[in-house]
Amino acid sequence: MPLAAPRYISYIPLTDLAPDPANPKSHEIERIIASIRDHGFVETPVADERTGLTLAGHGRRSALIEMQARGEQPPDGILVDDDGGWLVPVTRGWASTDDRQAHTLLILLNRLPEAGGWRPGPxxxxxxxxxxxxxxxxxxxxxxxxxxxxxLRQVDPETLAQGPDGTHTPELDPYDHDQADTGDNERGTNVSCPACGHLFTPGR
Incomplete structure (x- = not known):
């Protein structure tokens, strides 16, 4: 007997992805549009089965509507129906018990990703x-x-000894004697900014 998936992805018309009027999150739509152009539509919105409203994905919804209005081609990940309408993948299957729970999750789904911050070295x-x-x-x-x-002020130069592929070595100024190898495994004191090459001393 096949298992019934409690969560599933369903393609629905973009016009049927209703926003929650109570959504308090603002968005940088042009940045979202640029991301979708570069990488396709990757992260699916989430809908509340009880209300039929969007829980997560208001910015992505607005970005798709704007792209369609500009006459752009549907990005990777979006389907097109027989009438030319865009079909968007939506995570379905979760239903709130009341508006308070729905609004709490509406905020949490935006708050939780930013709560942990970043690991400076990686x-x-x-x-x-x-x-x-x-x-x-x-x-x-x-x-x-x-x-x-x-x-860069938070980064230990030793954490940049290898890049994500395990092979890259960060650029260091060969004329800066403070960075030179001491021969006793002591690390250098400076690290170069990956964007501009400027040297920083972590912790200062």
């Missing part, structure tokens, strides 16, 4: 790899100079 390694291999992808992440400086 993040810096990925950003440096992008800076040297595909600057356009780095630019698409929209890290400000201040964010990059704050990140």
């Amino acid at each position: 993040l810096a390694a990925i950003l440096e790899d992008l800076a040297t291999s595909d600057p356009d992808l780095l630019d698409s992440l929209c890290f400000t100079d201040e964010e990059m400086e704050n990140l």
Whole structure:
């Protein structure tokens, strides 16, 4: 006997993906549109079976509506029906017990991803790899100079000894004697910014 999936993905008309009027989250629609253009439609919205309203994905919904209004081609991950309407994948199967629970989850689904912050070492390694291999992808992440400086001040140079592929070595200034190998396994004191090459001393 086949198992009934409590959660499933269903393609529905974009026009049927109703927003929740109580949604308190604002969005940078142009950044979402750029991401969808670059990578396709990856993260599916979530709908509440009780209300029929969107729980997560208001920004993605608005971005798709704007892209369609501009006459753009449907991005990867979006289907088109016989009338030319866009069909969007939606996670279904969860139903709230009341509006308070629905609104709590509406906020949590936005709050939880940002709550943990970033692990500075792995993040810096990925950003440096992008800076040297595909600057356009780095630019698409929209890290400000201040964010990059704050990140690099938290990074131990030893954590950047290898990039995400295990082979990349960060750029260090060969003329900076403070970075030179001491021969006794002591680490250098400076690390270069993956975006601009500027040297920072972590912890200062």
